[in-house]
Structures are given as C-alpha cells and as structure tokens.
Amino acid sequence: xxxxxxxxIFASMDDARSADDIAxxxxxxxxxxxxxxxxxVRWPGEQKSLRICLPKDGVYAAAIRExxxxxxxxxxxxxxxxxxxxxxxxxxxxxxVMQNDEASSLLKTLINAPxxxxxxxxxxxxxxxxxxLLSSGRGSAKNSGAKFAANLDATSRSxxxxxxxxxxxxxxxxxx
Numbered sequence: 001x002x003x004x005x006x007x008x009i010f011a012s013m014d015d016a017r018s019a020d021d022i023a024x025x026x027x028x029x030x031x032x033x034x035x036x037x038x039x040x041v042r043w044p045g046e047q048k049s050l051r052i053c054l055p056k057d058g059v060y061a062a063a064i065r066e067x068x069x070x071x072x073x074x075x076x077x078x079x080x081x082x083x084x085x086x087x088x089x090x091x092x093x094x095x096x097v098m099q100n101d102e103a104s105s106l107l108k109t110l111i112n113a114p115x116x117x118x119x120x121x122x123x124x125x126x127x128x129x130x131x132x133l134l135s136s137g138r139g140s141a142k143n144s145g146a147k148f149a150a151n152l153d154a155t156s157r158s159x160x161x162x163x164x165x166x167x168x169x170x171x172x173x174x175x176x
Contacts, residue, residue: 027063030133033148034064034118035071037131040166041116043091044159050075053082053090087113095119114159125151
C-alpha cells in the first residue's frame with residue numbers, strides 16, 4: 001500500500017461519533033487502518049524485514065496475518081505469534097482487547113522501546129499503547145468502520161519516527 005493511498009484512506013474516514021468503545025466490527029477496515037498506520041512509521045536502523053507480532057487467536061489477528069501476504073510496504077514482512085521477548089523480536093505488536101494481566105505486562109515492557117504498539121479500544125491508549133482502534137458502532141454502515149486514536153505521550157517518547165500526517169488524522173489523546 002503506498003503512502004498516498006494510505007493517506008487517502010485515512011483522510012476519507014469520518015470522525016468517531018462517540019467516545020464509547022465498541023470493538024471494530026469490520027475486519028477489512030481494521031486491516032486497512034493497521035497497515036495504514038504502519039506505512040507512516042520509520043524505525044531506527046530499519047531491519048530488512050518488518051517483524052509483525054500478533055496474538056495466536058482473534059479475528060483481526062487472523063485478518064492482519066492473511067493480508068500481510070499481499071500488502072506492499074517496500075520490504076518483506078515477517079509475521080509471527082507474540083514471543084516472550086517481543087522487545088527484541090518485534091517491530092510491531094498488535095494487541096486484541098486488553099483482557100488479562102499478561103498482555104498488560106507485555107505492553108509495559110514495550111513502552112519507550114522501538115516497537116509500534118497497536119491495540120483495540122481506548123483503554124489500550126490509556127495503558128500506554130501508541131495507537132488504539134475505535135469504532136463508533138452507530139449510524140450508517142459508512143460510519144461504522146474502524147477509527148483510531150493516537151496516544152501522543154507514547155508516540156512522542158518512542159524512538160520511532162511517526163509521520164505527523166497520521167497523527168493529524170487520528171483522534172488525539174490518551175484513551176479518548
């Protein structure tokens with residue numbers, strides 16, 4: 001996905017109509033947002049392969065895993081299940097809805113590391129994640145797709161270079 005295409009996708013999204021967290025309902029929208037965010041990030045000393053770490057289970061994890069076979073970010077993509085040492089083994093970690101202490105502990109180890117963290121629900125940003133996926137879940141099908149918010153504290157402390165374009169297109173703030 002080219003940066004211009006990703007920007008077009010982001011720019012066409014409507015603002016979330018509600019602060020309510022409702023898990024995104026459309027896997028293709030989630031996949032588009034996740035790859036779009038990733039396309040606007042640069043890592044220090046970029047590796048040849050982009051290492052994406054996903055949970056073992058989950059609809060969105062499966063959709064992201066499958067889409068990694070066709071997305072073009074200009075370098076190979078390696079997808080694996082989240083390992084115990086994600087700080088050194090992953091460039092991106094995707095979190096489903098935070099439901100257990102293990103996921104929360106993992107997120108804490110990744111704060112300030114050169115690892116992009118993307119998760120579901122505003123609680124993810126409140127806990128220190130960089131980007132959280134939201135959905136208004138209301139109104140027409142046009143308005144029910146995935147939205148995202150950026151945790152500006154987490155993104156500014158990170159050694160990653162995140163394009164201001166993606167930050168402007170997000171719903172800013174911690175856990176909004």
